[in-house]
Amino acid sequence: MPIARLSDLADQAQCPLLVVKVGSSLLVGNGGVRREWLAGLVAEIAEARARGQRLIVVSSGAIALGAATLGLDRGGRGSLADAQAAAAVGQIALSGLWAELLGSHGLTAAQMLLTLEDLEDRRRYLNVTATLTRLLDAGAVPVINENDSVATNEIRFGDNDRLAARVAQAAQASAVLLLSDIDGLYDRDPRQPGATMIPVVEGVTPEVHAMASAESNSGMGSGGMVSKLQAAEIAELAGICLVIGNGHHDRPVARIVGENIGTLFLPRRKTGARKAWLGGRLRLKGSLTVDAGAAAALSRGSSLLAKGITGVDGEFLRGDPVEIREAGGRIVAHGLSEYDAAECAAIRGLHSSEQAEVLGYAPRSAVVHRDQLVLK
Structure with a gap:
């Protein structure tokens, strides 16, 4: 008990x-x-x-x-x-x-x-x-x-x-x-x-x-x-x-x-x-700001897609821990990014069908997969 x-x-x-x-x-x-x-x-x-x-x-x-x-x-x-x-x-x-x-x-x-x-x-x-x-x-x-x-x-x-x-x-x-x-x-x-x-x-x-x-x-x-x-x-x-x-x-x-x-x-x-x-980490390499729709989707257990990202801060590489927050500053989650900071900035706000042309390769399924993400 x-x-x-x-x-x-x-x-x-x-x-x-x-x-x-x-x-x-x-x-x-x-x-x-x-x-x-x-x-x-x-x-x-x-x-x-x-x-x-x-x-x-x-x-x-x-x-x-x-x-x-x-x-x-x-x-x-x-x-x-x-x-x-x-x-x-x-x-x-x-x-x-x-x-x-x-x-x-x-x-x-x-x-x-x-x-x-x-x-x-x-x-x-x-x-x-x-x-x-x-x-x-x-x-x-x-x-x-x-x-x-x-x-x-x-x-x-x-x-x-x-x-x-x-x-x-x-x-x-x-x-x-x-x-x-x-x-x-x-x-x-x-x-x-x-x-x-x-x-x-x-x-x-x-x-x-x-x-x-x-x-x-x-x-x-x-x-x-x-x-x-x-x-x-x-x-x-x-x-x-x-x-x-x-x-x-x-x-x-x-x-x-x-x-x-x-x-x-x-x-x-x-x-x-x-x-x-992951959720208890005290030092993060960067942050991703998301819109209200993405924040709501994360709360339901979804992964973070590029379409819902409105801002990218910090210098981080693929696999680094990042903070995910709403526009008002509220922290939504911590997660491991599937892209580096420059790539995140390049594809933010884009549908998956638009990302390949920007990246030069087929996009990954998510920027932060739900298996590598913990809600705050």
Whole structure:
């Protein structure tokens, strides 16, 4: 049965594999590790393992720890070079800490450092899946972080919320728990009078996005509620639940699960594994603007034909991922283009009977075939 309530996160039958994301402000305080708090969380992880659950940890904190060691201002985020240097120093301390604390409960920690490209490239994504599967089968607890010491602005996730959702997709997890600095999603800025926390969200809609703040309360991390909603969207494509809960408490998982304090995002749909990977991509090579008729046809499960394309943006090649959007800017779908950008521009608006003369060869059946397309 699918997860329906927060208490299901502690049920091995309902949630056999859980991804737990730990934010920087939870791990680091006043320049040092919040060791006692982390020891309590690790004890909860050990209890979940004793119930038969598998766990993956996505851990922030390397940049914050390294910045404190190197004496860098702005928490190591003053520049890309500072962040990379801080991560190189902090990651050693962070991985050692997880290994020590998990080891005290007889659990083996396994470190994986990932960049955006590792999960955007299909072959590398499958390699990540295989490694995670083997580690979990061997009884290890994978501890994952973004490889900030080498990632540039162009190949960064930028926050571990979305990384956690992508890892959950790759591992085919049951749920993602984002431990953060807030109890959950509120209907407005929680600092405003009358703000109300929303316990359950069935699908991330434009109305839900309107409730989000881009700011991280702590000022230490790089995420905010916007990134958490993006993570929920990524998770729901694979039929994975996502929970936002407050980690600033002793034994935070017990509080979220036992006292029912948090926001549970229930997926509206589940796509196939390849389409979930495609729909969760964060970097696209270009975009195709379509007319209302084409947008309606896509919503009914049709492929995208050149006749319905009104605009082409970006530089992309055949097989590259592109965004499909309406004239007003609403994103309709992501898909893999059967043509490069120049060819798309040349045949946009044309019937298939007119395309051969322009292309110099018989046209393909679609610009984006429905098997290579996922609705947003």
